[in-house]
Amino acid sequence: MGAWALVMLSQATAQAAPLPADPLQRECWLGSTRDRTRVNFREPTGVDFSNLGKRQRVRSPFQVDFAIRGMGVVPAGKPLEGAGHHHILIDTALPTDIRAGIPFSDTHKHFGKGQTGTTLDLPPGRHRLRLLFADHE
Template identity: 60%
Template structure:
């Protein structure tokens, strides 16, 4: 019998272990779980006000954060394509940092600290800003960096100081205030290094009200809608399963980075894939997690 080389065995074992990406668990302590789930509906409620919009999905005006901090991008009604790639109905994100809206939509956005460009199709950024109040606005622009009339409200965040490895804690004696501080810091905490695809606004096993919105993020690759090609890019695909059967399947080949899910009460498995636009081949191990739908809301 032929013996497998140890290196080959390790490689095969690693490939097996990487068949799916590990989902973020719910917070570990009772106080943190209670605090996190207090805001679940805010993070997942469908926004039916505007058909086309961009938003910061993890930040709200008035948040207090430590730096560096995570900034996640949301887009609906349009898709993402890297800069330099013309495709109708698509564009890429920019953050205006302590900067007013450009006076003209016909002029290209400049490249400077006030105009942060994410032309590789990124779904998030990590900003490192000095202590103090800062204004942020998300602006969507075309392949030549000319802005669309698609932008978020301006928000302000207060940078309280440098981020340390020590997380903030919730004090039961002052739960309301310490919960808000912990939650804001938790949403703004940068994720670990590496290449991954993930659901950004929901944790594994979280209780949800249907219908709900899922937000997606990817690191190491950019998003590119089908109809264009760019190196190290792909698009999202979502399967919602119940008892091993797919009950909702979405191919977000238009470059979308979020999806609305409509399902009855019950337990579900979410499978998020990031695939090559031509071959539908997985570019990263799929992300899998459970959710529990506890109620349905009338729209």
């Protein structure tokens, strides 16, 4: 039986260019995301957790789904303007200099394969999750 955790959420937004005008490039871009992450051009760019609310109680392990607006999801190392991949920061602050890179650690989860969700198993207690979106580098 899993343990209960209180998850405190905050979100990070990122600025990006709209989807490419080329139909093939656009199709590939949208094809790498789940239906719920399709771009809505009427919304500003941003990322958030689509299935969790602030101060929500969950039982570990639990599913975390990522939502994205105005950008595309691609694997790390695939340079495409306005696209990138997700990171979850667990109980840690946002980096002060994003150009320095995001470390690989238990508190910095990288989703460089273009994933739009994961399962987390956290110990009991309060936890703060931050979703960060970054480009291919």
